[in-house]
Every structure is written in structure tokens, then in C-alpha cells.
Amino acid sequence: MADSSPNVALLQRWLDRWLPKLSLIPSGLASLIFIYAFIAWTIWLSFTSSSLLPSNNFAGLKEYDVLFQLDIWWVSVANLAIFGVLYVAFCLAIGLFLAILLDQKIRAEGWLRTIYLYPLALSLVVTGVVWKWMLNPSLGLEHVVQSLGWTGFSFDWLIDPNMAIYTVVIAAVWQASGFVTALFLAGLRGIDSSIIKAAQMDGASLPRVYLSIIIPSLRPVFFSAVILLVSLAIKSFDLVIALTGGGPGYSTWVPAIFMYDFGFNRGQIGLGAAAATLMMAAVALAMLPMLFAELKERRDGRSH
Amino acid sequence: MAAATEDGIQRGGLIARVLIYGVLIFAAAYFLLPLYVMLTTSFKTLGQISGGSLLSLPSPWSTEGWSAAWSSACTGGDCTGLHQYFWNSVRFTVPAVLLSTLFGAINGYALTKWRFRGSELIFALLLGGTFVPFQMFLLPMANVLGKLGLANSLAGLTLVHTVYGIAFTTLFCRNYYVSIPDELVKAARIDGAGFFSTFRYVILPLSTPILMVCIIWQFTQIWNDFLFGVVFTSGGSHPITVALNNLVNTSSTGIKRYNVDMAGAIITALPTLVVYMVAGRYFMRGLTAGAVKG
Numbered sequence: 246m247a248d249s250s251p252n253v254a255l256l257q258r259w260l261d262r263w264l265p266k267l268s269l270i271p272s273g274l275a276s277l278i279f280i281y282a283f284i285a286w287t288i289w290l291s292f293t294s295s296s297l298l299p300s301n302n303f304a305g306l307k308e309y310d311v312l313f314q315l316d317i318w319w320v321s322v323a324n325l326a327i328f329g330v331l332y333v334a335f336c337l338a339i340g341l342f343l344a345i346l347l348d349q350k351i352r353a354e355g356w357l358r359t360i361y362l363y364p365l366a367l368s369l370v371v372t373g374v375v376w377k378w379m380l381n382p383s384l385g386l387e388h389v390v391q392s393l394g395w396t397g398f399s400f401d402w403l404i405d406p407n408m409a410i411y412t413v414v415i416a417a418v419w420q421a422s423g424f425v426t427a428l429f430l431a432g433l434r435g436i437d438s439s440i441i442k443a444a445q446m447d448g449a450s451l452p453r454v455y456l457s458i459i460i461p462s463l464r465p466v467f468f469s470a471v472i473l474l475v476s477l478a479i480k481s482f483d484l485v486i487a488l489t490g491g492g493p494g495y496s497t498w499v500p501a502i503f504m505y506d507f508g509f510n511r512g513q514i515g516l517g518a519a520a521a522t523l524m525m526a527a528v529a530l531a532m533l534p535m536l537f538a539e540l541k542e543r544r545d546g547r548s549h
Numbered sequence: 550m551a552a553a554t555e556d557g558i559q560r561g562g563l564i565a566r567v568l569i570y571g572v573l574i575f576a577a578a579y580f581l582l583p584l585y586v587m588l589t590t591s592f593k594t595l596g597q598i599s600g601g602s603l604l605s606l607p608s609p610w611s612t613e614g615w616s617a618a619w620s621s622a623c624t625g626g627d628c629t630g631l632h633q634y635f636w637n638s639v640r641f642t643v644p645a646v647l648l649s650t651l652f653g654a655i656n657g658y659a660l661t662k663w664r665f666r667g668s669e670l671i672f673a674l675l676l677g678g679t680f681v682p683f684q685m686f687l688l689p690m691a692n693v694l695g696k697l698g699l700a701n702s703l704a705g706l707t708l709v710h711t712v713y714g715i716a717f718t719t720l721f722c723r724n725y726y727v728s729i730p731d732e733l734v735k736a737a738r739i740d741g742a743g744f745f746s747t748f749r750y751v752i753l754p755l756s757t758p759i760l761m762v763c764i765i766w767q768f769t770q771i772w773n774d775f776l777f778g779v780v781f782t783s784g785g786s787h788p789i790t791v792a793l794n795n796l797v798n799t800s801s802t803g804i805k806r807y808n809v810d811m812a813g814a815i816i817t818a819l820p821t822l823v824v825y826m827v828a829g830r831y832f833m834r835g836l837t838a839g840a841v842k843g
Contacts, residue, residue, distance in 0.1 A: 257743060264744035265663035268655050272715050273671055279712045280678040283689040290688060299692060343576055346569050359829055360577045363584075366825035366832065368773035370790045371818045374797050375583045378590065378807055379603065389603050423580060427833060480682050483775035487794050501776075504684045509780060514688060521684040528682055 290518035340425025361423030373487025406496035432466035614808030634792035653718020
């Protein structure tokens with residue numbers, strides 16, 4: 246048989262040694278270029294005076310200087326802060342609350358979970374389009390409430406520059422809170438029931454058991470949910486475009502819109518790159534303390 | 550866990566149970582409301598919309614919104630509805646899903662069953678992409694796509710989605726293959742099977758669940774993408790998400806046609822909704838895997 250010949254065995258051994266590495270080359274190369282080289286390239290662009298086309302004229306921190314003097318940038322940052330804080334807080338609160346309720350031996354739990362989670366399958370553009378219609382000041386929910394008899398009711402946040410960013414919060418929380426519910430529910434199911442039994446045996450009330458045992462032990466879920474929600478918030482773009490288009494005026498701009506508009510529509514590539522770089526820095530900053538906390542927690546946990 | 554809280558709730562009695570069910574059903578209504586509004590509005594006529602309530606049922610039901618959204622509504626410059634953009638999305642989503650899943654499966658297999666010095670480093674390298682905001686890639690990618698002659702093309706979108714999907718599929722597959730016993734692979738190797746035949750005959754038959762997770766995750770991400778679509782394509786090669794946004798913001802006659810908007814929104818949402826209905830459990834598994842590690 247050919248299989249027993251030394252040459253074939255040698256070839257086989259050579260292939261076994263190299264094929265695994267060769268098979269990783271396309272992806273490895275792709276990530277080197279399309280992730281790491283691109284990151285470096287964008288950072289470099291933020292230090293150049295690129296306008297319509299990328300150029301290599303080093304300009305130091307000039308683009309950042311310009312950026313920091315633009316009112317529209319600070320509006321975007323402030324919007325992101327408002328949106329991010331409310332989005333994360335409401336998603337966590339609603340998610341935890343619904344998960345605890347769902348965990349009380351509920352009949353039809355599967356159905357409810359399916360309903361809570363489906364918004365996440367939708368495109369954010371669809372979500373934006375639907376909420377834009379529902380929040381329509383003359384024909385939407387305002388009209389519904391008025392026709393219930395409360396004729397003075399007014400809900401025109403969508404066209405109010407001071408309130409429009411909160412409509413983004415409303416739609417975004419609707420989209421993601423079912424997902425956070427599912428994360429918390431998975432966490433609740435993973436808790437060792439003997440600890441809870443023991444606490445109840447000691448006479449602890451149910452709210453007390455939740456507050457001092459169950460919720461603290463959901464720490465890892467909080468950790469991953471916050472990381473996920475924060476990075477979703479920083480990247481949020483589609484929803485704002487579809488819901489408010491950044492308006493009225495530029496009152497609901499966020500950094501992702503700023504980056505897109507300056508980088509691609511206004512021919513200010515240097516500014517766009519600077520905005521992107523700051524967004525990446527923000528994601529990194531948001532994650533680092535939590536990563537350290539988690540690593541420390543793990544190390545402490547192991548040493549006990 | 551469940552047993553313990555059940556005791557507690559039973560102590561609270563019937564009123565507590567009723568309250569809990571009430572809140573849960575209210576929440577369900579809140580999540581379903583936009584879907585209900587979308588569906589009912591899409592079947593109304595413009596007269597019913599401006600004269601009636603947001604929450605009323607259409608009477609009579611009309612499909613004019615649907616036919617306009619599919620074949621005659623204006624999306625920016627042209628007025629041919631969403632149908633060609635729907636097929637655009639199909640044409641780049643399907644290959645990008647399959648390619649990124651294939652690469653992810655092979656990477657995951659090589660990284661777990663054929664470990665070598667540096668394989669963990671490669672894994673870390675691949676994962677780096679999951680955290681970075683895509684905004685960091687837009688300007689260079691636009692440049693590179695232009696140089697490759699792929700600007701404003703479905704092939705370009707396929708490339709972009711494949712490249713940035715591999716990080717996720719590799720993560721999912723690696724975490725899954727770690728739990729497959731190494732002995733299976735070792736036995737196949739002793740029988741003379743090589744790298745690819747072991748994958749084909751030992752690993753692949755065991756991979757259905759994780760391939761489902763990858764395919765569903767990637768399909769949802771890529772179909773729903775707006776950012777890459779709006780940055781890298783224009784006009785006739787837009788994906789459906791971008792076309793929907795254009796449709797909603799183009800009013801040829803100055804009158805907002807909400808029934809057309811809502812029908813367009815459902816057309817855009819339908820493929821991922823169907824996937825969610827059919828294979829929801831895989832969907833959830835991908836989400837948690839992505840959330841915990843991604």
C-alpha cells in the first residue's frame with residue numbers, strides 16, 4: 246500500500262505540522278491588515294491635515310485642537326453621555342426586574358422570553374423608523390392619549406431640540422432591555438440554590454435574600470451587560486439616523502454621526518479620524534477599569 | 550434556585566402572583582406594541598391613518614402600502630420600491646455569512662485541536678477586532694476598496710462583512726470545539742486522517758449547533774448592518790437598511806406615507822424575524838457567547 250511508504254508518511258507529517266498554521270494565515274493576515282494596520286492608519290490620519298483625500302502631511306495635534314473647539318463635537322459628546330448613562334441604567338433596571346419576575350416559576354415563560362427578545366433581531370433602522378412613527382407629535386401616541394380624553398396631553402420630544410435625545414433612549418431601551426433580561430435570567434438560573442435555602446432557613450426574607458445574596462452574585466452578568474451596552478452606546482449610529490436624522494438641527498448628533506459626516510460628507514478626513522480615535526479611546530477607557538476589577542476579583546477568588 | 554423563590558412567593562400568596570403576571574404581561578405588551586403598530590399601519594390607507602387612531606385596526610385592510618413599498622416607492626433618486634435592495638442584501642449577506650462561518654470553523658478547529666506555539670497569540674490577535682468601534686476602519690477601508698476596484702459594489706460589502714465577522718465566528722467555534730474531547734481527533738490521526746479529513750469526518754458532523762449559532766448571528770448582524778452599507782455603497786447598490794432609511798426620508802409628493810414606511814420596515818425586518826422565530830434558541834446562545842467573551 247502506498248500509505249506505508251516512508252515518503253507518504255513524511256509528507257503526512259509535514260502536512261500535519263503546517264496545515265493548521267497555513268489554515269490560519271488568511272484570517273491572521275486579514276486581521277493584521279483590516280484591524281491593526283487600519284487602526285494605525287486611522288490614528289495616523291488624525292495627526293495629518295487630511296481633508297478631502299487622505300494625505301501624509303503631519304500636523305501634530307492640530308485636528309484635535311480644531312475638534313475641541315467645535316461646538317457640534319461637544320454637543321455630540323454630551324448627547325452620548327446623556328444617552329449612554331440612561332440607556333445602560335434603564336436596560337439594567339428593566340432587565341434585572343423582569344428577570345427576577347420571570348424566575349418565579351412562571352407559566353408560559355418561554356413565550357414571554359421570546360416576546361421580550363425579538364426586538365434584538367430587528368435592524369436598528371427598523372426600530373428607528375417605527376418609533377419615529379409612534380412618537381409622531383400629531384398622529385402618534387400623543388394623539389392616542391389625547392383621544393382617551395386627556396386633551397391637553399403633549400408629547401413632542403421628537404421635534405424638541407432639548408428633548409429629542411431622550412426619544413433615542415426610549416427606542417434603544419426598547420430594543421435592548423429584553424436581551425439584558427435574558428442575560429440576567431441565565432445568571433439567576435446559574436446560582437447555587439443551596440445558599441439561598443440556607444439563608445431562608447436562617448430566617449432571611451425574600452427581598453433580603455435578593456438584595457444581599459442573589460443580586461451580588463450576579464456581578465459577572467452586570468459586568469458583561471455593562472461592557473456590551475456601553476460599547477453599543479458608543480457605536481450607536483443607525484438608530485439616531487433613522488429616528489431623528491441627528492436633528493432637529495444637530496441636537497441629537499453623537500460622535501458616530503460626527504465621524505461619518507465629517508469624514509465622508511464634509512471632506513474633513515483628519516477630523517473624522519480624530520473623532521474615530523477618540524471613540525476607540527472611550528471604548529477602551531470604559532472597559533479598562535471593569536477589566537481590572539474583574540481580574541482582581543478572579544485573583545482574589547482564587548487565593549481564598 | 551427556582552424552588553427557593555417559589556417558597557417565598559407562595560408565602561406572599563395569590564395577590565403577589567397576580568401582580569407578577571400583570572407586570573409580565575404588561576411588559577410583553579410594551580415589547581409587542583411597535584410590532585402591532587407596524588403591522589396595522591402597513592395595512593391602512595392614508596385616509597385611515599390621518600383620520601383614525603394609531604392603535605385602531607385597519608378597516609378595510611389595504612395592501613397598497615405593501616405594493617408601493619416593494620415596487621414603486623421612491624428611495625432617494627429612483628422610484629422602484631425596495632425589491633432590488635432586498636435582493637442586494639441577499640446577494641452580499643449569503644456569501645459573507647457562509648465565508649465567515651467557514652473561516653471561523655476552521656480557525657476554531659486549528660486553534661483547539663492543533664495547538665502550536667503561538668496559537669493563543671493568534672487567537673488574541675483575531676479577537677482584537679471585536680472591541681474596536683467600526684468607525685476606526687471606515688476611512689482606511691473606503692480607501693482600500695477604492696484601490697481594489699470594489700468601491701460601491703456588493704463584492705466589496707461581502708469582503709468587509711466577512712473580514713469583520715471572522716472574529717466572532719472564530720470566538721464561537723473555538724469555545725465550542727474546546728469542549729470536544731481531543732481523543733476523537735487523536736484517534737482519527739492514528740487512523741491516518743490528516744488536518745482536513747479529520748475536520749471533515751470527525752469535527753464537522755459534531756458542529757451543527759455551533760454552525761447554527763454562527764450562521765444566525767452573522768446573518769442578523771450583516772442583514773441589519775447600516776453603517777458599512779451607507780459608507781461603502783451608493784445609489785443602486787445600497788443594502789435594504791439604507792434603502793429603507795432613504796424611503797422614509799423621501800416624500801415625492803410632500804405627503805408622508807406612513808403605511809408605505811411601515812410596510813418597508815416589515816419587509817426589511819422579515820428575514821431576521823423569521824430566522825429568530827425558527828431558530829431562536831441558537832440566537833440566544835450566540836448572544837450570550839458574544840456578550841460574555843466578546
